[in-house]
Amino acid sequence: MDCNGWDAQVAQEYVDTLAEMEESTNRVFPLRVPGTFEFNSALATGTAKALAGQLSPQEALDEVAAEWTAILERVGADNVRDAYAVGVAMEDNEL
Structure with a gap:
């Protein structure tokens, strides 16, 4: 040492x-998009349910996918895509 x-x-x-x-x-x-906290919460909840044996891994993934679809519909896929593109440009020092 x-x-x-x-x-x-x-x-x-x-x-x-x-x-x-x-x-x-x-x-x-990192997700720097509208709905980021909801996306992360849905993923964390699905992971916890699978790890606790409350849902199979596939069931948990399906539940998370349904939640993410609902979030996307609420905040707008174009808004998420545009915000993510800005985040990528920032990470690449292009802004």
Whole structure:
């Protein structure tokens, strides 16, 4: 341990991973869209139900999909798409 409490090899692997993430084109950005809290809540609820055995994984996914469809209908798919595009541009430092 000589890198502020980190093993030198682990610290280097961590730094290398961060550098690789920066170069990756396979990124998922946080949802910065209308309805984001509802989308996340529906996903968390579905995950919890599947993990608790209240629903099968497929049933939970189907329930989440139905919730997301309702949220999209309420806030507007075009609004979500446009807001996500702005978020991607911000992440890519294009704005």
